[in-house]
Amino acid sequence: MIYDFRKGHSAQYFSKLLTINYDFDVEEITLSREQLQQDEIGYFKRTKNNGMVRLGAFLPQYKDITYASTPALHIYQCETTEEKGFKMQIANSSRNNYWSRDRSKHVQAELQICKVCAKHLRNHYKISMGTNTFNNFILALEESSRTKQTLVDSSGYIINWRQVSHCFRDLKRFTCEKCGYKANNEQHYKYLHTHHISGVKTDNQRSNLQCLCVKCHSEVDDHHQKKFALEGLSQLLEFEQIRANIN
Numbered sequence: 001m002i003y004d005f006r007k008g009h010s011a012q013y014f015s016k017l018l019t020i021n022y023d024f025d026v027e028e029i030t031l032s033r034e035q036l037q038q039d040e041i042g043y044f045k046r047t048k049n050n051g052m053v054r055l056g057a058f059l060p061q062y063k064d065i066t067y068a069s070t071p072a073l074h075i076y077q078c079e080t081t082e083e084k085g086f087k088m089q090i091a092n093s094s095r096n097n098y099w100s101r102d103r104s105k106h107v108q109a110e111l112q113i114c115k116v117c118a119k120h121l122r123n124h125y126k127i128s129m130g131t132n133t134f135n136n137f138i139l140a141l142e143e144s145s146r147t148k149q150t151l152v153d154s155s156g157y158i159i160n161w162r163q164v165s166h167c168f169r170d171l172k173r174f175t176c177e178k179c180g181y182k183a184n185n186e187q188h189y190k191y192l193h194t195h196h197i198s199g200v201k202t203d204n205q206r207s208n209l210q211c212l213c214v215k216c217h218s219e220v221d222d223h224h225q226k227k228f229a230l231e232g233l234s235q236l237l238e239f240e241q242i243r244a245n246i247n
């Protein structure tokens with residue numbers, strides 16, 4: 001589905017959604033720069049239940065209709081963000097929509113993080129993202145003792161867990177690392193989970209994470225089997241129904 005951000009209504013609607021009922025299926029909102037919160041690392045927004053989501057900002061309208069290059073995604077207020085007078089669009093995940101200058105064409109792309117912003121992370125926190133994508137940015141933060149999130153919620157997950165999990169599964173293209181099941185639409189993303197290999201929920205280094213479908217996740221060990229039998233049975237059945245329909 002393509003949303004038209006040229007009209008103010010949808011922008012308001014999405015910013016409201018993001019505050020009240022945060023969900024990663026909603027990938028974009030429009031906020032003015034002033035509404036963003038910022039810490040030493042970059043932009044962020046608080047969500048309900050004291051959750052946190054990191055954001056990037058980009059100019060959604062781009063002059064080159066050939067899309068030879070895409071708008072840069074800024075994760076920090078760097079010196080190249082000269083578009084201050086314009087309304088930047090805010091992103092909470094990797095793939096984003098932007099418009100041609102005359103707003104007649106629309107494209108979705110994975111935006112690359114601005115080189116100056118990336119340099120800031122490297123110099124101040126010794127963080128190297130590998131390729132400069134938003135997914136890698138979010139995940140790389142969890143791999144440095146200086147930037148990893150230490151606040152946890154009542155279930156023991158870090159307060160930005162939803163975003164970390166989303167970015168990790170997106171990096172794995174929503175494909176189960178054990179059986180190869182791939183979610184082919186956003187409604188099925190929920191059947192892929194992010195599993196902590198060591199069992200430690202606060203260790204969110206990529207080497208400790210695994211993208212597993214609900215079935216493979218439920219079979220990891222005795223503890224998971226019991227847990228899924230108690231709380232995850234309906235999703236497991238739903239998933240098996242979907243797989244049966246595909247085959």
Ligand SMILES: [Zn+2]
Pocket residue numbers: 073074075076077078079080081114115116117
């Ligand atoms: Zn920048």
Ligand SMILES: [Zn+2]
Pocket residue numbers: 176177178179180181212213214215216217
């Ligand atoms: Zn699987």
Ligand SMILES: [Zn+2]
Pocket residue numbers: 194195196217220224
């Ligand atoms: Zn698990």
